Amino acid sequence: MALQIKLHRLLIGSVLVFTCLLYLRTNMDDRKEKQIHILILTSWRSGSSFLGQIFNHHPNVFYVYEPAMMVWNKFPQGKASLLHSPVRDLLHSLFNCEMSPLHKYLPRNGRYITDLPFWTESRALCSPPACKAFTMDTEYDRPSCFQRCGYAPLENMTQSCKIHKHVVLKTVRVLDLGALLPLLQDDTLDLRILHLVRDPRAVTLSRLNFPHLRNDDLIVVRDTENWENKVGVPNVTNVMANICTAQVAINEFSKKADISLPGLYMLVRYEDLATEPLSTVEKIYNFAGLSLTESLKNWLYNVTQQSQPKQGSFMNFAANSKQLIQKWRGGLEHDVVLEIQEQCKKAMEVFGYIPVRTKKEQLDLSFNVMTDLKGIN
Secondary structure: OHHHHHHHHHHHHHHHHHHHHHHHHHHHHHHHHOOEEEEEEOOOOOOHHHHHHHHHOOOOEEEEEOOHHHHHHHOOOOOHHHHHHHHHHHHHHHHOOOOHHHHHOOHHHOOEHHHOOOHHHOOHHHOOOOOOOOOOOOOOOHHHHHHHOOOOEOHHHHHHHHOOOEEEEEEOOOOOHHHHHHHHOOOOOOEEEEEEEOOHHHHHHHHHOOOOOHHHHHHHHOOOOOHHHHOOOOOHHHHHHHHHHHHHHHHHHHOOHHHOOOOOEEEEEHHHHHHOHHHHHHHHHHHHOOOOOHHHHHHHHHHHHOOOOOOOOOOOOOOOHHHHOOOHHHHOOHHHHHHHHHHOHHHHHHHOEOOOOOHHHHHOOOOOOEOOOOOOO
């Protein structure tokens, strides 16, 4: 009898152990298969297209270029604060590989992937199953994608999204991280915020050289109290004041207790990405749960060191990045620099950008205009 009791207890124990192991294995498999969701959060002319391509060139990534643009284009008379909700809902759908909401934002009700703005900026949309004419062995090339991928059905996006381990979206049109809190609290998502910032003086010069942002600028400044009287037609200083305030608020919100867990938020300065691309990308990939391959290292070297971009590309990334980050020092009038430094004083302080006091300091490239990123988060 005693032996039978012992055997019975042993059997029950074995069943419990097996059940626990099965449960753990199932959970581990679920975690293994669960997609990772990365949102690149930044502002216009801050290098997000470049950072997006760093993800886009990884074979495990399904990348969509600026989906929030479609929402802002749909409501050109809106203001940023009121557009956060539809933007958030669209991001949530795309992270879940649900593409049907795109139909209401795209021309022709979004019948084709080619109805998406800048669709060729996504390697995944140029490869099977999204585009069957483009094999995975073929080197990713925008002009070839445009010529060969034609009118692929929008539904193919869903199939492509589901076979990738990482879904990466980038947007310059979220000015309040609090608006995304429901996504951060959604247990079905493994959402990580990659917050990209850039020297406001460099952003200003880039905006002045890129005159296609007027509609976006109006949406940004409409959140300014009595903006019609204070702003009128927005100029770069008015817009930069709002953008800088928003970037500081995003960083401050990230430090709140409800999203303070490690791995949810990472701050990246464009200048660090430009001057130390390999080590910075390794940190970014580690945050995202990706590994850096040799082919990606070679691509990264080429696009940050070459002086001439590849011909025929819509997005020209190849440049001497270390020279590029200093371009504002000779390209902006000193009085504009002083004005931007005043309007963006808090952002410069938080993100480690040092103001110049004189024209001589501005033009002296040996005068350091950045602090070390260590300690900035």
